Amino acid sequence: MNGKAPKLAVLVKGWPRLSETFIAQELVALEEAGHRFDIWSLRHPTDTKRHPLHDRLRARVHYLPEYLYEEPGRVWRARAAAQRLPGYARAYEVWRADLRRDRTPNRIRRFGQACVLAAELPAETRALYAHFMHTPSSVARYTAIMRGLPWSFSAHAKDIWTSPEWEKREKLQAATHGAVFGATCTGIGARHLRELADDPARIDLIYHGLDLSRFPLPPERAPRAPQDPFHMLSVGRLVEKKGFDRLIEAFSRLPSGLDWRWTHIGGGGLRDRLQAQAEAAGVADRITWRGACDQPEVIAEMRQADLFVLPSRIASDGDRDGLPNVLMEAASQLLPILATPVSAIPEFVEHGRHGTLCDDAPDALARAIASIARDPGGAASMAQAARSRLVSEFRMAPGIARLSGRLHDLCCG
Template identity: 30%
Template sequence: MAAVDVENESKHIGKDMPKFDVVYFSRNFPELSQTFVYNEMRGLRDIGVAIHVVAQKQETSSPSDLPKKYGFTDIRYAMEGTGRSNRAKRVSSLLRNLFKLPLKASFRLLLSIAERRGTGNGTPLSTRVILATMLQPKQNRAVIHCHFGTAGLVVAQLKKAGLVDAPLTTVFHGYDLTQFMKDKRADIYDDLLEQADLLLPISDLWHRRLIELGASPQKIRTQRLGIDCSAFRFRERVKRHDAPLRFISVGRMTEKKGHRYVIEAFARLIANKPDLDVRLDMIGDGPLFENIRELADGFMLGHRLVLHGSVQHDEVRTLLNDAHIFVLPSVVAADGDMEGIPVAIMEAMALGLAVISTHHSGIPELVADGRSGLLVPERDVEALCAAMEALAEQPEKIASMGREGRAIIEEHYDERKQAQKLFDALSSIS
């Protein structure tokens, strides 16, 4: 791991370094879409926390290069024993790793084997022992920290089997409380709710949902995601008389992002107000890209609409810097998938853009309706068009909304402040 930057150590910790390490556990690592995880890791490291990463397997289809750029190169994968192997190899692996566990865990495991009690959900015992040893560095006290309930559930089952005794925390984002739970039994998370020491939903909405699922309120703390405010240069957005008003939408083209409603509302805006000088840039790729392209072609919007597809980070930033209004009308997808609190909206607000979005999931906790942006009902094209028209015809509101948005991000969604809040929460259970 990269050396600790003592100069960045938080004032709240005093002269003492943290008394515990944080072990991040992931099902697949490093996934391209989980920038928020890597930023959080960086924030804790800058406070002075030693970070370890353990994953079940390595992400190969869409890996991120951010962990390497941030200096997180000590990543361990519990690959051994995950495939089919003969009995002798599994027994040998089990014996090699058994006594790497904490003494109490080793004793419990031996007792379970002797009494022929179950110790898991069908995963080979040798694999679970390997994973348990990786999650608990013997030389240091550790807190096991998971993003998404699906990862937390894996560790919770190890704790229930007696293989892990370190504190467990889990961050819930949205997918894990919506799409993942569809068609699953109602008690799918019971082991996690019982075994976790802290449950950390990213929004108050998911906080309430965890209570509905039976979690103890004493275990739950809302933990916001954050962005590095210093990396986003605020600029007040002012429309010049000789230049168009620019709308922009950034997001992977999946149903929950609501891209079709952006296009339909923009087309309606142009039909209602043909003299408005407006443009729309849409950035992102994904499974619905061709459907969105066909929809856009059908409206024949010409140069007013550009579908950029997937572009490099620097080009995204350039387009955002040229824009005035960020549009992301998120919806509940047919499979139940929902947003958490979109990081793309946080970044747009940090840059000074006004926001148009929906009353969806945790978005109203981020966007102050009427002050930093406008919120409309999901799938309401007429209301979305009206919001776009209101800001197009009153561009003076854009600047004030941008200032309010930046203030919200600095106060409640700054990466450093959220890292300190997370550190304080982990300290309470370490």
């Protein structure tokens, strides 16, 4: 890379994050497509591990003040510099209107971070692109107004379904300094955002897809021996929308004659509660909690498992999954899938063809697990069909080509 500052600034909530491989995959692919950008992260990393994918990214990473009080000198210098920008007064007016409807410290922090970003962006910057429609997009929007730049976003799941409608609508209207375009990774999300936009063409459906060069076919799976336990695997954060509490309850209802094991990969705030639930249900000795793992460790576990289980549901605050990349990763390894028909999951997994979709009630999950364990041949056939669909319809390259074109136009238009 040469010494010239890039024209594009990419905003992310935190960098790097083990749970957001889809972002790392996309940014590495954009670099390989010829894009040059800096990353501006709203938070510092908390994961102790990194995926190999993170090390492939060449972009320079900058960290905005995670909390404004931690860097007061930087914030106040930036505010003074931002106030001299032609668009500052309008950005302040927009932010004050937002603050009246969202009187939270987070809203104040967004504007402070935007001031720092507006003051520190290189003069060569021509556009901003934010991952997630909520906090990062707010920072991008305020910054773009201050600097007189176009901006865009990629929306995923929680940011769509838990953001207030007024805020989503205003980020999708030209009259209110909305994004030039928004990409989203599910058909259900695209339909929702198009209903809120002044022009439905502002929203692109761009599936993340999977870079199959990172997920080669596994060695041929040997049939499970009758004496071997039925090994299940889940990968996902320990949060309400993933439904692991109901899965643990389902384990306690499995037939006594089924010898099973479950491995969980991922962090999250509910770990202590779920471990206590497993102890109370009498199934803790069959469960392995791996915590956060890097991509090679995940692939290795997928190759050892007999079933991938993701019992997603809609959380009490409306949060839900989009189309979890881990389902495509499981399909790449010919690992049979059991999931729930929530959000965009049926856009990839058709029940009875590419995997099993069932209700997230513990009894329903227990019946589905027992049925799959009894029919390994049927499960293997569906796993093969899921991989075939992945290869034919959910490769990464088409989406990257579409997004690359959009970003090129944004920076050079």
